[in-house]
Amino acid sequence: MKSIFQFIIVLAIVLSSCKKDDELACESEPVTLDETAYELDLGSFPPPMTPEGFQLTTAKVALGRMLFYEEKLSSLNNQSCASCHSQATGFSDINQFSEGSEGNVGDRQAMAVINLAWNNNGFFWDGRSPSLAHQSLQPIISPIEMAESHANVITKLNEIQGYKDQFIRAYGNEEITPLKMGQAMEQFMMTKLKI
Ligand code: HEC
Structure with a gap:
């Protein structure tokens, strides 16, 4: 009799081990590189004119979206790119000047992040940034915007398994670098079209 109870208890533990928090770990496929192409509508x-070999992928676009909405990109973990480039207002800021993570106010308006896939004339109002991959790393370190360091952002993201997994899907390994972050945000922003 006792052994039947023991058997039932063991069975219950085995069955419940795939529930709730472990559900993903139990059911999902191993995380691997996913090069599925993303088709722009x-x-x-x-x-858009893109460099030779450039390919939008669903995994990189998804990673870029995660980063665009990630408040951990800012020093006080209170501001994402979308705080100033709000989807509700065409990915721009209704305020003339945006307020940064630490309350500092800038001196230029946040422009709409729309149709940038066709921009080959530099980014920011003065065109000082050569590419979206380069541009997207600048607000993170700007003292009047997110006021954070790339190294701190990487440390914070490394603590989140979901990011490690998404870097693997996008790039084939979990190493987080500024270049990869910039290229993923570039891909996400290139999908924002108003045509
Ligand atoms: C505190 C508000 C703020 C935050 C946060 C912010 N931006 Fe901006 N963004 C601006 C402002 C202001 C400008 C214009 C700055 C300039 O021209 O010097 C700008 C410009 C841009 C541009 C240039 C668009 C063009 O047409 O040239 C892009 C792209 C952009 N931001 C993307 C991002 C991304 C990606 C993030 C997150 C990593 C981000 N922004 C975070 C305020 C912000």
Whole structure:
């Protein structure tokens, strides 16, 4: 009799081990590189001019989206890119000047992050940034914006398994670097079209 109870208890433990928090770990496939192409819905627009070998992928776009909405990119963990580039207002800021993570106020308006896939004339109002991958790393270290360091952001993201997994899907390994973050945010922003 006792052994039947023991058997039932063991069975219950085994069955419940795949529930709730462990559900993903039990059911999901191993996390691997996913190079599925992301197709832009271009309407009558011409394809954007991209460097040879450039490919939008669903995994990189998804990672870029996670980063765009990630408040851990800011020093006080209170501001994401979307705080100033709000989807509700065409990925721009309704305020003339945006307030940064630590309350500092800038001196230029946050422009709409829309149709940037076709911009080949520099980014920011003065065109000082050559690419979206480069541009997207600048607000993180700007003292009047997110006021954080790339190294701190990487430390914070490394504590989150979901990010490690998404870097593997996007790039084939879990190493987080500024270059990869910038390229993923570039891909996400390139999908924001108003055509
Ligand atoms: C505190 C508000 C604020 C935050 C946070 C912020 N931005 Fe901006 N963004 C701005 C402002 C202001 C400008 C214009 C700055 C300039 O021209 O010098 C700008 C410009 C840009 C541009 C240039 C668009 C163009 O047409 O040239 C892009 C792209 C952009 N931001 C993306 C991002 C991304 C990605 C993040 C997050 C990593 C981010 N921004 C975080 C306020 C912000």
